[in-house]
Amino acid sequence: MTLHRLGQMRAAGEKIAMLTCYDAAFARLLDDAGVDVLLVGDSLGMVIQGHPSTVPVSLEQMVYHTQSVARGNRTAWVIADLPFGSYQESVSQAVHNAVLLMQAGAHMVKLEGGGWTVPLVRALVERGVPVCAHLGFTPQSVHALGGYRIQAREEPAAAALARDAAELAAAGASMLIVELVPSTVTRSLSASLPLTVIGIGAGSGCHGQVLVLYDMLDLTPGKLPRFVRNFMEGSGSIAEAVQRYVREVKDGSFPDDARHGY
Ligand code: KIV
8 A cells, every 4th residue: 555546545436444553463464354554543552551541652652563563564554643742842853753653664644633733744744754634533632622522513613623624734744534523524624625534433424434443343341432333243253344344434334424423
């Protein structure tokens, strides 16, 4: 997988299937099952380390997991999260830490937020680091956002999100993850922006979908948000569950806005 191929898929209307991935064994399994993009998400702080948020995850831990995923992967595109505190200080801090993730085996880095992140995105792209932005609910800001809640429900917030997304695209971001926003908001972003929009709890009108691997494999304890679907239900193995996810993202049957959307 390449950035060019991902752009071709978007242009052709072929949906992109992305899952989070944190180790070599799952990287191999997901790649073999046809997952297009592996996201070494800082959600590992919650699902692997047991923290209540992604805030405690360190850059060193992201480098370790990115190296593990890169060793197991053969063909998928690999994105690594810049964790909280690894890009907030300055452009030079962001560039320095993005280089460490790229050297660990990432093909692209992801950072959260709009507005203040625009100069960081521009600097990274100018220096040869592809960037995935992340708007809507941004988990590293969970305390500032007042918990896990739907974003951009009202018109002024939806307009601000669209403005942020357009600025990030103009700065050179080639992908955007949109989390926990109404389906109508994402649908219009996907139709109007020159970048690839991937949704999580953001409806079916995106160029692709991402879920946290442990959520869709039913490994996360407790009640999951409505946008998550348990793909283990009715599957005989993990590989079959992942293959079903890929198939249903690609044929448009997951997500179903009536069941999984806001
Ligand atoms: O860290 C992560 O897994 C993410 C996804 C929720 C998109 O950012």
